[in-house]
Amino acid sequence: MPAPDRTSLPEIVTAASALLEERGLDGVTMQAVAERVGVRAPSLYKRVAGREALLRLVAERAFADLAERLDAARGLPELAAVYRAYGHARPAAFRLIVSPGVGVPAVDVSYAAAASAAVRRLVRERLGVSGVRELEAARTVTAWATGFIGMELHSGFNLGGDLDAAWDFGLSLVLGGLDAVAGAGETSPQARGSSVREKN
Known part of the structure; x- marks a missing residue:
């Protein structure tokens, strides 16, 4: 059976938005967002193409x-x-x-x-x-x-x-x-x- 999804795109954008306010633009990294939502950084790429795409969504x-x-x-x-x-x-x-x-x-x-x-x-x-x-x-x-x-x-x-x-x-x-x-x-x-x- 496939592994269950541990996060969603809305949760990822919410985490990135929170990091933006807490750490500024430079603090919004794929690694930091992954840690915030509780997954490994590579898992984010199943939902979003990369940091640029994530910032656009934010x-x-x-x-x-x-x-x-x-x-x-x-x-x-x-x-x-x-x-x-x-x-x-x-x-x-x-x-x-x-x-x-x-x-x-x-x-x-x-x-x-x-x-x-x-x-x-x-x-x-x-x-x-x-x-x-x-x-x-x-x-x-x-x-x-x-x-x-x-x-x-x-x-x-x-x-x-x-x-x-x-x-x-x-x-x-x-x-x-x-x-x-x-x-x-x-x-x-x-x-x-x-x-x-x-x-x-």
């Missing part, structure tokens, strides 16, 4: 987890808070998906698209528009939040002060800018350029 799960959390948010302030909480709770996973760095395998764009769907939806609701402006606005919100969280995780704010207050202030500026655009009924930059040319 990133895909992180994206999926983040997408699920963001999708439950009601409004951009709550979404931003959920995004920040994820970065603080899973800093290594956050870094892996927002700035993977050299040597980290690329994840299919569909995972990033799924994670960004909620911000695009909530931006569209706030602006009342779609298309180019929706994407531009979503990128603005995401870039500001990602930059702020990234600086927090890397101890980049070293001048003192209340970081929660700074987050609230920055978010109010970003959202206020979106509200101003929505109130002005502006169209895309391309359309504004066309309008100027027509007037001239």
Whole structure:
């Protein structure tokens, strides 16, 4: 009779994800994962091709987890808070998906698209528009939040002060800018350029 399987792919990815948070990217090795799930390292290759494939699976799960959390948010302030909480709770996973760095395998764009769907939806609701402006606005919100969280995780704010207050202030500026655009009924930059040319 064949020997029973002692582990599964989901268990392997869970172990690798935990090691990522505990030891960083360099700590996610096939040997370390094998020890964590209680098998010999060669046994892992029955489930996953190698470390590169494993890191891709870890990133895909992180994206999926983040997408699920963001999708439950009601409004951009709550979404931003959920995004920040994820970065603080899973800093290594956050870094892996927002700035993977050299040597980290690329994840299919569909995972990033799924994670960004909620911000695009909530931006569209706030602006009342779609298309180019929706994407531009979503990128603005995401870039500001990602930059702020990234600086927090890397101890980049070293001048003192209340970081929660700074987050609230920055978010109010970003959202206020979106509200101003929505109130002005502006169209895309391309359309504004066309309008100027027509007037001239």
